[in-house]
Amino acid sequence: MLDTLIVGAEVIDGTGAPRAPRSVGIEAGRIVTFPPRERPAARRVVRAEGALLTPGLIDPHSHSDWSVLGNRDALSTIHQGVTTEVVGNCGVTHAPISGRDAETSAAALAAFGYTGEIAWRTFAEYLDAVHDGGTAQNLVWFVGHTALRRAAQLDAEERGADLGGALERRLREALEAGAIGFTTGLEYGDGRFAAPEELRRLAEVVAEVDGMYASHIRNRDSSLAEAVDEFFSIVRAGGLRAQLSHLNVRSGTGAAPGAWERAVERLEAERARGTEVLADMTPYPDGIGLATGLLPEWLLRDGLAEAARGLRDPEVRERVRADSDRYWRFLHRGEWHRARLTVSPATPALEGLSFPEITEITGKDEWDSLFDMLAAAGAEMGSVQLIGELFTERHVAEAVAHERFLLGVDGFTSRRDGPLGRRTRHPLFFQGHTHFLAHHALATGTLSLEQAVHKMTGAVAEHFRIAGRGRVRDGAQADLVLFDPERLAGADTLRLPEGDADAARHVWGNGIPVVEEGRSTGSRPGRRLGRSRA
Numbered sequence: 001m002l003d004t005l006i007v008g009a010e011v012i013d014g015t016g017a018p019r020a021p022r023s024v025g026i027e028a029g030r031i032v033t034f035p036p037r038e039r040p041a042a043r044r045v046v047r048a049e050g051a052l053l054t055p056g057l058i059d060p061h062s063h064s065d066w067s068v069l070g071n072r073d074a075l076s077t078i079h080q081g082v083t084t085e086v087v088g089n090c091g092v093t094h095a096p097i098s099g100r101d102a103e104t105s106a107a108a109l110a111a112f113g114y115t116g117e118i119a120w121r122t123f124a125e126y127l128d129a130v131h132d133g134g135t136a137q138n139l140v141w142f143v144g145h146t147a148l149r150r151a152a153q154l155d156a157e158e159r160g161a162d163l164g165g166a167l168e169r170r171l172r173e174a175l176e177a178g179a180i181g182f183t184t185g186l187e188y189g190d191g192r193f194a195a196p197e198e199l200r201r202l203a204e205v206v207a208e209v210d211g212m213y214a215s216h217i218r219n220r221d222s223s224l225a226e227a228v229d230e231f232f233s234i235v236r237a238g239g240l241r242a243q244l245s246h247l248n249v250r251s252g253t254g255a256a257p258g259a260w261e262r263a264v265e266r267l268e269a270e271r272a273r274g275t276e277v278l279a280d281m282t283p284y285p286d287g288i289g290l291a292t293g294l295l296p297e298w299l300l301r302d303g304l305a306e307a308a309r310g311l312r313d314p315e316v317r318e319r320v321r322a323d324s325d326r327y328w329r330f331l332h333r334g335e336w337h338r339a340r341l342t343v344s345p346a347t348p349a350l351e352g353l354s355f356p357e358i359t360e361i362t363g364k365d366e367w368d369s370l371f372d373m374l375a376a377a378g379a380e381m382g383s384v385q386l387i388g389e390l391f392t393e394r395h396v397a398e399a400v401a402h403e404r405f406l407l408g409v410d411g412f413t414s415r416r417d418g419p420l421g422r423r424t425r426h427p428l429f430f431q432g433h434t435h436f437l438a439h440h441a442l443a444t445g446t447l448s449l450e451q452a453v454h455k456m457t458g459a460v461a462e463h464f465r466i467a468g469r470g471r472v473r474d475g476a477q478a479d480l481v482l483f484d485p486e487r488l489a490g491a492d493t494l495r496l497p498e499g500d501a502d503a504a505r506h507v508w509g510n511g512i513p514v515v516e517e518g519r520s521t522g523s524r525p526g527r528r529l530g531r532s533r534a
Helices: 099-110 123-131 147-161 163-177 189-192 197-209 224-238 261-273 304-310 314-322 356-363 366-383 392-399 417-422 427-443 447-457 458-463 484-488
Strands: 001-005 023-025 030-034 042-047 052-055 057-059 080-088 138-141 183-184 212-216 241-244 277-281 286-290 340-345 386-391 405-407 480-483 504-509 512-516
Touching: 030 052, 052 057, 052 447, 057 447, 057 458, 080 504, 099 147, 099 304, 123 163, 147 163, 147 189, 147 197, 163 183, 163 197, 183 189, 183 197, 189 504, 197 212, 197 224, 197 504, 212 224, 224 241, 224 261, 261 277, 277 386, 277 392, 286 427, 304 366, 314 340, 314 366, 340 356, 356 366, 405 417, 405 447, 405 458, 427 484, 480 484
Parallel strands: 001 042, 057 080, 080 138, 183 212, 212 241, 241 277, 277 405
Antiparallel strands: 001 023, 023 030, 052 480, 286 386, 340 386, 480 504, 504 512
């Protein structure tokens, strides 16, 4: 007897094929399919006439490792039908760490709702800390280069070790723990200081386990072509499968005409040479960013605490103002109306405000207001986040429609209460995934609903080798979502919803109900997925 039988739904199976009626059962956590009129015995029958049944959505570029410890029920993402997230992106993970950095990590995680002890040091211990407490969603882990580099630097200082050797040792430890590869964030953090040769050496280590490389590349405006060249030099050093993270061009920041098109042509050329590489794109013209990305390298070389002290000096501030044409270059050009503060541990009262609104409160201009909050954050300034109007609607649609782009949100799972609720006042966090379906498929026809689901399920599972997921087919893991089409169409809005997304009426993770009739069950059936885990 089946555990559950879903009858009456139109099934979009994750392959890109047209929807078709089918009965779908769940037995011991696996999918069993039947002709639409067949009704095998089941302990529970879900009548789904008029609904759409899809595989559980898979986010190929998530930062939910920042917030999962404060939101194990993954409320904002589970309610959108997201059952698996690929995390550890942009080089930023909270392991490995040294004892000297535990306090800084604790403060950073507190901004995302976690106030527990930082008892882990290795990447393996960190994964145990996350998964031993249970998660609603499955997680596929990368390890971040910034974390690796910081830990390796301290290893080198304390043990007199070679930095390159320490980096390789730390990376091997993470791979043994189940990381599928490593990621970089080369516009900020320690990634700025990493020479291409350092990254190529790490790629060779990842090649030993047939792993992956994903990168927030070094530049996405005036030097996009050079940054893409660097990305592929690293990929080729290890012969790696790869993900070019959010390959997009920020509006009004100096990219040459046609730069994005040429970058995509380069991606196609590399695929023709045999490289397994894809890119990803976000659903909105808005996106999140790290405030430290605006700061020059000379200020950051001695660490964040020292940089914070430097920002208290008026002369240093003037130098930084003059040397700020990087990352979100539109701010250097004075377009502060495009930026809003989202996370600021030292000045939480300003979170959610645009910078023109902040200046009205502080009585200072935008740069000094930003410098004040970074200085006040001290060693925690890496936690200060912004959200900005980054892309044009046309550019978003171009990338979303392109066959080589997966659809990720570049956000993190949130909730409506607590620190996360205060710091995620943007629809990106609560309906970014459903916005792909509602806006780009149902409303504008940028792509078909079947294509959109494929880019959010089967295509992601295939590229990241996530075994047994991303398809509605016999024997697959029962990660499933039952959408109400009318409610789904209503997600085509830029307004923050009053509650959690409600289009996903039922969500199953590994065969266990995590959402029923639009309400979280509190179940945490999520698994730790990786190279050796399925």
